[in-house]
Amino acid sequence: MAKEERLIERQDVSGGVLLVDDVGKIQYINEHACEKFGYKMGGLPGLGLYFDEFLPKIDPETVAEGIVTSTYGLNAEGELFPLFFSMNSFRLDGELYFLYVFHDGENRARLADKMSASPNELVDYKFALDQAAIVAITDQRGKIKYVNDKFCEISKYRAGELLGEDHRIINSGYHPREFFTDLWQAITAGRVWHGEIKNRAKDGSYYWVDTTIIPFLDGDGKPYQYLAIRFEITERKRIEAELQKMTAQIIDVQEEERKRLSRELHDGLGQNLYSHLITINRLMSELDHPLLVQMQEEAMEMIEEIRDLSWELRPSVLDDLGLVPAIRSFLTRYSNHYKIAVHFDCVLGRRLAPGTETTIYRVIQEALTNVRKYAGVDEAAVTIREYEDAVRVMIEDCGRGFDISGGPRGVGLFSMDERARASGGELQIISEPGKGTKVILEVPVG
Template structure:
């Protein structure tokens, strides 16, 4: 309220003064605007290290020279006596020149601010060196402009005694108004970079400046009312600049000089809150690996406070568990712009070791240059301990099962050997009826031994699986067909000609193929079973098809490879062999499936992943 009363009183006093002593009125108005201009420069220059707004930076430097030209204009004004022989044209020339400097400066500042607001890649450091270069450029331009007035006398005439303003002066005023209108539009385009009140004050200042320039197009007498109105507008314009930059810059610098810094600090506070509530331990370093930020979870996990960690290298957490190659691979990955994921054994401040699951990635600018690295960590120490305990329990269970399995199989073999031996003796010495029953005992005993052997193979496969590797399918099929032809000379095993391929599979695939072919021979109802092995390449996979002319595979045995298999089918049928085949094929990355042959029999297909094609190799049926 007091400020408003003082302002009203000052303007009223100036209004009265301009009627009684226009020269005094003019001097007071110009001195006020000059003081505001110099104040804007001084405030901006002393905030040089923290200014990030190009508009304020350019405006601050330009107002030093605008105030200087206005000072010359004031001293040259008619009646001041500093330039007694110059007349009214000199101050008018200086006025126009000063307004051109002001209009072009504001336009340039607004253009830089507009571009910077939309393109974060515009990265100008408004430090003392930059502003010194800018001030030197202004000094050069203003010096050349003043030399056209004072030295070379080539600046166009702006005022003629008795007739008033020249066309150059009037058209220049309109041109200046146009430049200011463009400035106002650009300023609106990045208004969000200012506090609302600061933007409103700057925009109103430009509007008043435009009004002043229009008023200065009408006067004939330099002491006339139009001239006075223009100066009132100018005083109002500079008063608004004073409120927007000088007063606000002193009382609340975050709204003007440090607006961008305040905005970034607000964003930083939001990020810190989000990081603290994320549940992850977060660390950010600069491009050299120096810690710049850690959140509360990181402090709790490591025992280091943010103050202790900031400025240091993450090596403070090194436990010595990882060698140089590990860290070289880590830094090489993220420095190449890639994301690194893995587990690290670190050491807390108190010396306690802990395990983290870490995801580390680079943070790049718009030019794809790495500026920071961020690491998101989770403490998995308890999880790893639990996994180790489970692993130990599992290993103990596996060992116990292996021992138990060996003992059971040993006992079964020994006891069944005794049973089979006695049954064979009985079959030889007893009557036909008893001998037949003894033969059944021998057959069932041998079947029990076969089951025990398959059980051993299954247990070994499950507990100690082999690694996949490329195998020649021709060699596998040739080995299987020759061996089974030797065991079962009554069977006709045919291998269709095919081009050899490499399959990436377990070595046990030969065992699986043997099981399928032998199962077809043993369970055939024909005197001379016929089995055909064919190989097909389908969509990057290799299919081995075993077709027989037997009675087909019972549905109960086929179901043992499905998830809803009846356990009795697995324990009490030859389906155990098919289940073993399915496990080998599945662990090889393949699929096992059954089809009916035409007109009778079964087709068992082992679909396996292909490795690479090899030279053609013809596999012939064994003789």
């Protein structure tokens, strides 16, 4: 019996086996390994091939003995496929050999007989994770060195097309440069990053993934590789987009109805009452009766109430003159009526889209209503700033404040948040008991 065969027999190995000498030449390969690499035993090229022609992604000097390692093998079709292996070195007749034993997910029981509990447990974890998640491992420079089958399935790339590349290969262009800058700053500092990313598959289709990236740190606390675990959320994002679109349509319908009611109150009922007031004034010029004075006062009060109601529903100045005049008019009425001085600082040099102007106006209106009801102050501030691609609005008071984590939000805060999202913007509430409140709205502009 040849010394290579005696060595195999001594190890009592079942499953896929490669025996490699100290220069990397394959000295023995069994039938199970042939099947795993896609060869028929009779059709296998002659022995003397090198290790890296079967396992091109592994540096033998970095493989720890007796530890299960995941890698990629190169099959007879020239394609990479994932596999597990363990390695042990032996000397026979003074010569050094390396024995590689291959396993797969179905042979974990066999693996348990040959490995210690700790590596076997890790293999089980990996198997379970691969069934549910999209997994990738990159080196410290971001180069991909491992992807699981689900990654290939969703990205529509073969493993061989992804290995050695970075994640720019699936960059959709949806996220700004700053998004990935912040991501890299977090993980290179050793912090776990979590967020949602829109990617582009090989065929041009787009998909969303909920992503967690975990840095693996060396003894100096520096990342030496990164594990990315992802779950596809494309359908959820589609539904969210549909809901946002529906919400925007509902808000538009509400605003149109408000506009219609406002005009009917102002131009219909309001004008009729004003005509009655003119008639009363004529009667008063001819008759002197206390009931006429009472009728005049009541008519004037009703006209004022209808004007206020019409204004609350939809100020005509917002449609006719635009956002800034409408806000100035609103703040004047607000300050006069509620005795709360509002400092207004605005840098906005143009008209915005009607929906955007309505969103900003309604958020300011609702925020100041909350100031009046809950803040307990006699002054507040509204600031509007225009940037290259967004408008930022801040409503601020130094009143009672509240605990933003203290329970569900009220109708007013919910309404502001829904309006912001329907416009593609974002609403932020900053508040603490006794330290006032800031409502910050950012909406994109073309």
